[in-house]
Amino acid sequence: MRTRAAYFGVFTALALIFSYLESLIPIQFGIPGIKLGLANLLTVILLYKRNAKEALLLSAVRVILSGFMFGNLFSIVYSLAGGILSLLVMAVLKGSGKFSVIGVSAAGGVFHNTGQLMVAMAAVETYRVGYYFPVLLIAGVLTGLLIGTAAEQVLKRLEKFRFG
């Protein structure tokens, strides 16, 4: 139990560092609201090394902490909606056993953006953000594939490593 808490702390710290690193990168993809989501790499790894419950906890803790440090209340609400939806989908797909890490992560990316867009539509009380949906879908697949590929490599090297 104690080692598990320690590992969880390390993961939270790493996820926060990744969020911070990403906020430093000035690259804009030309489309507002799209970023790599480097911190989700930790969420995917924890989902595979531990379980969905801990991955969800990590995702929520990271979003709230990094939101207070680098973002604002809006970014917390959006990221939380995206993070929770994305994690639920990833947990289901992983549980089905029919997808590899890369596919699971790609689906996570897609539903992360979908969740955020749903909150945006509710917030501005319009369906007009809907035309933005395909752009977010494609961006979600691409970033999800990148994160998934990285996660696969990390998991391969951590195969014998046990958390807590």
Add this chain to the structure above:
Amino acid sequence: MKRNDWILIAVVLAVSAIFLGIHFFRPQQKDGIAEVTIDGEVFGSWPLSEDRTIELGDGNRLVIEGGKADMVWADCPDKLCVNQKAISREGESIICLPNKVVVSVVGGEKREVDAVT
């Protein structure tokens, strides 16, 4: 990667393509109108054919010029709406989430494929 991964990716890309197709091939009108809502309520609408500058409440400034509507200033910290491109096609919109301002085009000019969308 497993075969299912590829199927998943293909499905997502197909859905995006369908949405983009709907966006590009919807019927079109000549004279576009920029319709502005703040917090879900209609604030006003202006034709894109006349150049003008409009203050949207206290937080945003919209400029209509050359048939396009563009958000040029906002008081929010992230400036996402200011960074969005000028809009002219039907269904396109500029959204400022912090101020709950939505500018959308009703009945836009002829569509043409551009680099981003």
